[in-house]
Amino acid sequence: MLKKSVITRSFLGVVFLALGIAACYTNPETGRRAMILFSTKQEAALGFSAFAELKREKPISTNPEQTELVRRVGNRISSVVELPHAEWEFVAFKDDEIPNAFCLPGGKVGIYTGILPFTQDEAGLAMVMGHEVAHAVARHGGERMSQQLLVGLGGIGLAVAMREKPAETQALALVAYGVATTVGVILPYSRKHELEADYMGLKFMAKAGYDPRAGVEFWRRFKAYSDQRGGKPPEFLSTHPLDDRRIREMEKHMPEAMEIYRRSQG
Ligand SMILES: [Zn+2]
Numbered sequence: 638m639l640k641k642s643v644i645t646r647s648f649l650g651v652v653f654l655a656l657g658i659a660a661c662y663t664n665p666e667t668g669r670r671a672m673i674l675f676s677t678k679q680e681a682a683l684g685f686s687a688f689a690e691l692k693r694e695k696p697i698s699t700n701p702e703q704t705e706l707v708r709r710v711g712n713r714i715s716s717v718v719e720l721p722h723a724e725w726e727f728v729a730f731k732d733d734e735i736p737n738a739f740c741l742p743g744g745k746v747g748i749y750t751g752i753l754p755f756t757q758d759e760a761g762l763a764m765v766m767g768h769e770v771a772h773a774v775a776r777h778g779g780e781r782m783s784q785q786l787l788v789g790l791g792g793i794g795l796a797v798a799m800r801e802k803p804a805e806t807q808a809l810a811l812v813a814y815g816v817a818t819t820v821g822v823i824l825p826y827s828r829k830h831e832l833e834a835d836y837m838g839l840k841f842m843a844k845a846g847y848d849p850r851a852g853v854e855f856w857r858r859f860k861a862y863s864d865q866r867g868g869k870p871p872e873f874l875s876t877h878p879l880d881d882r883r884i885r886e887m888e889k890h891m892p893e894a895m896e897i898y899r900r901s902q903g
Contacts, residue, residue, distance in 0.1 A: 650735035654710045664775050672777055674783040680776065681722035681743030683810040688726065690807075698729040698750050710762045711861045717844040720744050720774055727766075731817040736859075737873045740769035741814050742778060752873065755859050763842040764852030768877075771837035772814075777830040782813035825876050834877075835887050839894040849894035853887050860884070870887070 662673045698704055711727030723744030746766060756762040772778065780857040786809065800881045826834070860879050863870045870878075 638795060638800055661662070661778065662776055662779075664833070666771075666840065667833055669775075669779045669833065671776065672783060673779045674786065675779065677721040677742070677776070678779055680779050681724075683807070684741035684743035684814070685724070687807060687810050688728075688741050688743075691730075691747065696731040698731040700729075700731075700750075703729045703750055703753065706759065706762065708751075709748075710759055710766055711746055711845075713845040714763060714766045714770055715744060716839055717804070718770055718774055720770070729796050735873075736871045738769050738895070739814060740773040741768070741810075742773055742776070744770075744773070746770070751759060754769050755862065757858075758851070760842070760847040760851035761855040763845060763847040764838060764849075764855045766846075767838035767841035767845070767852070768834050769838075770841060771834040772826065772830065775830070775833055777826060777834065778810075778814035780830075781826075782809060785809055792899060794826075825878050828878070831879075831883060832886055835883055836890055839887060839890055840897055843894045843898035844901055846898070849891065849898055853884065853891070856884055856887065 658676070660673050660726070662671050663669070707727045707729040708887055711725065715723070715725045720742075722742075725744040725746070727748070729744045730747055730749050732749045735749050736755055737749040738747065738752055740746045746763070746767070746769065748867050752765060753762070756765055839849045842852050856879060859874065863874050863879070
């Protein structure tokens with residue numbers, strides 16, 4: 638008997654073939670290859686419109702300290718990464734109850750003020766932002782959305798979906814990119830995606846001149862807070878599942894990250 642995953646995989650294979658749009662993306666930092674159904678330009682377009690909608694719906698912080706901090710760290714992180722079609726924007730959303738953050742394709746970064754008590758300083762925020770930007774650079778949202786489209790929208794291609802089902806596609810984009818509050822659906826990143834984003838995020842923050850050791854400290858603080866809540870992780874950790882292995886892996890990457898950090902200090 639065939640396992641379900643095998644069936645799903647062959648089903649996806651047939652759909653890719655039928656549509657003739659199979660696209661393979663190779664992560665520039667890790668070399669991992671992923672199937673992504675659409676172009677970085679289409680991804681960015683979705684990011685732009687989803688972000689514009691969020692800005693209309695969610696209150697934005699008017700605290701100059703918060704908005705400046707988010708912009709300053711964002712500028713430093715974005716200056717060391719390559720993201721196609723990026724029109725970078727760093728917005729502090731006013732929501733002290735929800736510790737959360739995301740980066741949409743096209744370089745649209747949202748930081749909820751509720752995460753700032755955990756990030757504590759610039760380096761902590763640089764870790765969060767580096768991690769989120771890494772998800773975008775690695776196109777993890779695009780990879781998840783490709784899978785969801787094929788399954789959820791009955792295997793039709795993105796171009797068709799965007800034309801015929803704009804509302805569903807938009808909602809799906811938000812889910813795939815981890816902007817769960819708006820649509821009320823949580824779609825966690827896989828462990829593979831989390832480990833990849835941790836590794837890339839550490840390197841990005843180090844390259845931007847932030848001490849990567851402070852980044853790991855942030856994850857430790859956040860995990861301790863989550864553990865205290867007893868099985869009900871904050872939203873950010875629902876979409877970015879955090880366990881001891883992730884922290885151990887980051888420690889393994891520390892010598893490489895420290896080397897990058899030292900070089901950034903000139
Ligand atoms: Zn993540």
